[in-house]
Amino acid sequence: MRVLVVEDDFISRRLLCRYLQAFAECDVAVNGNEAVGAFKQVLQAGQRYDLVCLDIMMPGMDGQETLKRLRALEREHRVADETRTKVIMTTALEDHDNLMAAFNNACDGYVVKPIEKRKFLETLQEIGLPVAV
Numbered sequence: 384m385r386v387l388v389v390e391d392d393f394i395s396r397r398l399l400c401r402y403l404q405a406f407a408e409c410d411v412a413v414n415g416n417e418a419v420g421a422f423k424q425v426l427q428a429g430q431r432y433d434l435v436c437l438d439i440m441m442p443g444m445d446g447q448e449t450l451k452r453l454r455a456l457e458r459e460h461r462v463a464d465e466t467r468t469k470v471i472m473t474t475a476l477e478d479h480d481n482l483m484a485a486f487n488n489a490c491d492g493y494v495v496k497p498i499e500k501r502k503f504l505e506t507l508q509e510i511g512l513p514v515a516v
Contacts, residue, residue, distance in 0.1 A: 384433040385425075386410070389418040389449065390473065391402065391441045395496070399436050399473070403498050406514055415444030420451045422468075426460045427475070432468045434512060437490075439474035439481060446472060446479075450488045469510050473498060 384407040390396040400409040412418040418437070419487055420446075425432060435453065439446035447506040450470060457467050473484045485493055491510045494503055504516045 384408070384514075385430070386434045387412060387418060387421055387423075387425075387432045388401065388436045388488035389413075389415070389441075389446070389497075390436070390438045392438070395438070395473070396497070398498065399503075402498075402503055413440050415446065418449050419444075419456070422453050423456055426456055426462075431462070434507070435470045436473055437467055437470055439472055439485070447484050447488055450485070450490055454489050469507075469512060471503075471506060471510070477510070513516055 386403055386407040386409045388396050388399045388409055389412045390399065403409055409419055412421050422432065423508050437446045437450060469491045472490045472496055473496060474481065475496045477495050482493055483511050493504045494506055501516060504514050507514045508516065
């Protein structure tokens, strides 16, 4: 699996990559602009990410705006909905408005920090990714 971890916090980036290391190759981005650039570059190379782990609260472009731009890039490259990249929002925010906005922007899952490995991997299984808990 190919994964893009988008997180402005070093410890969170490292933790997510560690959780995924047994079954994924992880690229990292420290903000929304880097994420959009990496995502675009992969699509232009005729490839795709299987998963993006996307923090909501980041300086500059936040996760909600980043998600909108990632989905727009997929539409531009004619990626079918059934094959689009799975996106898990990761955040310390558990409020209803952020949750609804994330799903309205076509995220596939939502994990609240601190991220527990078992819950994270169960969420990946729930959205259809091949991981072992």
